[in-house]
Amino acid sequence: xxxxxxxxxxxxxxxxxxxxxxxxxxxxxxxxxxxxxxxxxxxxxxxxxxxxxxxxxxxxxxxxxxxxxxxxxxxxxxxxxxxxxxxxxxxxxxxxxxxxxxxxxxxxxxxxxxxxxxxxxxxxxxxxxxxxxxxxxxxxxxxxxxxxxxxxxxxxxxxxxxxx
Amino acid sequence: xxxxxxxxxxxxxxxxxxxxxxxxxxxxxxxxxxxxxxxxxxxxxxxxxxxxxxxxxxxxxxxxxxxxxxxxxxxxxxxxxxxxxxxxxxxxxxxxxxxxxxxxxxxxxxxxxxxxxxxxxxxxxxxxxxxxxxxxxxxxxxxxxxxxxxxxxxxxxxxxxxxxxxxxxxxxxxxxxxxxxxxxxxxxxxxxxxxxxxxxxxxxxxxxxxxxxxxxxxxxxxxxxxxxxxxxxxxxxxxxxxxxxxxxxxxxxxxxxxxxxxxxxxxxxxxxxxxxxxxxxxxxxxxxxxxxxxxxxxxxxxxxxxxxxxxxxxxxxxx
Numbered sequence: 001x002x003x004x005x006x007x008x009x010x011x012x013x014x015x016x017x018x019x020x021x022x023x024x025x026x027x028x029x030x031x032x033x034x035x036x037x038x039x040x041x042x043x044x045x046x047x048x049x050x051x052x053x054x055x056x057x058x059x060x061x062x063x064x065x066x067x068x069x070x071x072x073x074x075x076x077x078x079x080x081x082x083x084x085x086x087x088x089x090x091x092x093x094x095x096x097x098x099x100x101x102x103x104x105x106x107x108x109x110x111x112x113x114x115x116x117x118x119x120x121x122x123x124x125x126x127x128x129x130x131x132x133x134x135x136x137x138x139x140x141x142x143x144x145x146x147x148x149x150x151x152x153x154x155x156x157x158x159x160x161x162x163x164x
Numbered sequence: 165x166x167x168x169x170x171x172x173x174x175x176x177x178x179x180x181x182x183x184x185x186x187x188x189x190x191x192x193x194x195x196x197x198x199x200x201x202x203x204x205x206x207x208x209x210x211x212x213x214x215x216x217x218x219x220x221x222x223x224x225x226x227x228x229x230x231x232x233x234x235x236x237x238x239x240x241x242x243x244x245x246x247x248x249x250x251x252x253x254x255x256x257x258x259x260x261x262x263x264x265x266x267x268x269x270x271x272x273x274x275x276x277x278x279x280x281x282x283x284x285x286x287x288x289x290x291x292x293x294x295x296x297x298x299x300x301x302x303x304x305x306x307x308x309x310x311x312x313x314x315x316x317x318x319x320x321x322x323x324x325x326x327x328x329x330x331x332x333x334x335x336x337x338x339x340x341x342x343x344x345x346x347x348x349x350x351x352x353x354x355x356x357x358x359x360x361x362x363x364x365x366x367x368x369x370x371x372x373x374x375x376x377x378x379x380x381x382x383x384x385x386x387x388x389x390x391x392x393x394x395x396x397x398x399x400x401x402x403x404x405x406x407x408x409x410x411x412x413x414x415x416x417x418x419x420x421x422x423x424x425x426x427x428x429x430x431x432x433x434x435x436x437x438x439x440x441x442x443x444x445x446x447x448x449x450x451x452x453x454x455x456x457x458x459x460x461x462x463x464x465x466x467x468x469x470x471x472x473x474x475x476x477x478x479x480x481x482x483x
Contacts (some may be wrong), residue, residue: 004260006174055199057209067482070192074199081207108208157420 006149006157009120011035014044016134017087017118019043025085027118028052030102031073033091033149036157037120041089048158050083052077059101081110087133091149093119096130121159123147168180169291175483178290178303179476181312182353188356194322197475203240203470213478214243220340221247222264223306224280229442230306230316231468233416234277237473241481242277261285261291271292275302275477283309283346300482308348315476316441317350319469321358323461326468327437331355337364337390338381339423340400342450343371343411347441348400349379354379366390367422370411387422391431396461399424399440402449415448425460427458437461 022052029038035053042051055073058061088102101116106112122135125143141147146164151157170179197293203209223231231247238245249270263287265276277288286305292303292455307313321331328334336355340367342348354361356379363370363381372419377383384390389396402418412418424438438450438459446452454460 058199058203058213062214063482068196068478070195072196072199076202101375104212108206108210110207 003005003147003161004121004137004139006058007040007145010040010157013037013118013120013134013136014041015042015135017041018095020112020116020133020135021044021047021087021120022085023033023048024149025049025087026052026079026101027087027089027133028106029056029089030098031055034089036149036151037091038089039097040157041047041118043128049140050078052079052086054105056101056105057097061101074156077109080082081106083111083113085114085116086112087118090117090119092123092147093117093130094123094125096128099127099130120149121147168287168294171483176476176479177299177316177483178262178286178305179480180214180290180303181318182287182314182350183448184313185353185357186355187359189320190318190354192320193472193475194325196479197318197322197468197472200471200474200478204467204470210242211240211474212242214238214241214274214481215242217481218272218390219243219245219275219277219477220273220447221306222250222268222278222280223248224231224261224278225307226287227279227307229469230279230313233466233469234304234306234315234473236471237477238275238277239475240470241278241477253419261288265289269296269298269301269451272300275304275480277304277306278308279306280308283311285309287362290366302483303329304476304480306313307346310344311349313346313350313441315469315473316347317354318476319465319472320347320351320398320439320441321354322468322472323439323465324406324437326464327393327448327461331358331360333395334360334395335364336360336398337384337394337428338397338400339366339387339390340423341371341402342367342376342400343373344403345400350377352381362395364390364459368412368418387428388431394432395435395436397424397429397438399438399444399450401443402445404445417443419451420446423447423449423451426453426455426457429454433478436478439465442466 026040029035053076116133118134119132120136122138122143146162169178290303365381366384440462
């Protein structure tokens with residue numbers, strides 16, 4: 001299966017988002033792939049607010065089944081969340097459970113004015129009523145496969161399909 | 165024999181002692197604790213990891229700091245916390261330890277945080293739970309007799325790593341009443357497991373256990389010699405309430421020889437940090453000028469202790 005070029009998708013995503021952003025909008029990337037995409041968008045969009053980063057491990061709904069993952073990252077929200085428009089950024093949108101966890105976590109920092117969702121790939125298979133405002137591409141991926149964003153040593157982003 | 169603290173898959177089931185835990189588990193606890201420190205900065209200082217779980221604080225011995233930080237840690241993880249004041253409870257009416265445990269298990273306990281004056285009490289509880297088929301209930305040792313105080317040892321390691329980064333180049337001195345100290349035992353096991361090349365214990369002969377050198381430490385009775393070029397000074401509390409017989413002439417004399425003053429601290433490296441597990445006896449084991457001085461990291465230890473206890477509870481609950 002020919003996968004799309006991740007760098008081109010990032011550029012296209014930034015272009016589609018540009019008209020809909022408010023000067024006070026802040027991006028929050030979800031570790032790890034979502035942060036890489038958010039870094040690209042943040043630079044391309046020239047946003048005033050610094051970039052936020054979330055590790056949603058503490059809010060996942062499968063904690064009681066699979067425990068905490070190793071390699072936890074610290075969440076870092078370097079701006080006031082209260083009354084701010086926020087865009088959650090992730091690489092691949094699938095069941096929607098990660099986004100549910102991210103929204104719960106964001107509300108523990110304050111009450112945002114609104115939350116939108118921007119993703120590189122919408123692969124379908126939703127298990128929660130979550131809908132992205134911006135998705136650079138929709139792509140049907142069979143269950144049992146994981147679509148992953150990877151970053152090379154030189155910093156280039158690419159997509160890879162692996163067995164789950 | 166399998167380590168009774170670990171599951172079949174090698175995950176942490178209970179935290180009873182640092183002795184025998186592999187370095188990977190200690191490092192994993194410290195790594196996991198780091199993101200929990202950030203929670204204290206938030207508007208809502210709460211995470212949902214232990215939502216719907218009941219944590220019982222079973223303190224058969226007095227404690228303020230440890231009990232409070234365990235309580236805060238569990239509450240920040242959204243657990244329901246039940247503090248049992250044992251001196252006014254059934255134990256005082258004659259109920260045995262294991263009967264108390266059985267009754268609380270029947271109340272759907274998920275975790276016991278146990279402090280007991282008898283070494284091995286938390287281990288006994290863990291063993292009993294396994295025999296009763298209650299493996300889903302986790303036990304954390306919050307200090308047992310002279311044996312162990314693993315979360316204190318771990319929060320001390322977190323503090324050292326925070327300030328000194330790399331364990332493998334450090335000289336660390338533990339000073340004072342090592343004989344009665346479960347904290348010292350946990351510190352020694354943690355430091356040697358994490359690869360600290362030189363651990364020293366400093367104290368009068370009467371307060372240093374015989375054969376302590378078998379744990380891989382160097383013994384000093386002269387404090388200035390023992391503090392020479394150390395990176396980390398870990399003070400211990402002089403345990404007056406555990407002192408039986410005349411092990412010391414007087415607290416004043418102890419201070420003269422083993423109290424940490426600015427003058428003695430000058431023997432250590434200029435960037436040395438000073439730690440104390442609390443509660444401090446000012447003017448007995450530590451001078452106020454040092455306790456409140458620039459080398460002291462005693463209050464950060466308390467703050468880090470909450471994150472480390474949150475990490476331990478989360479890892480147990482997820483095992």
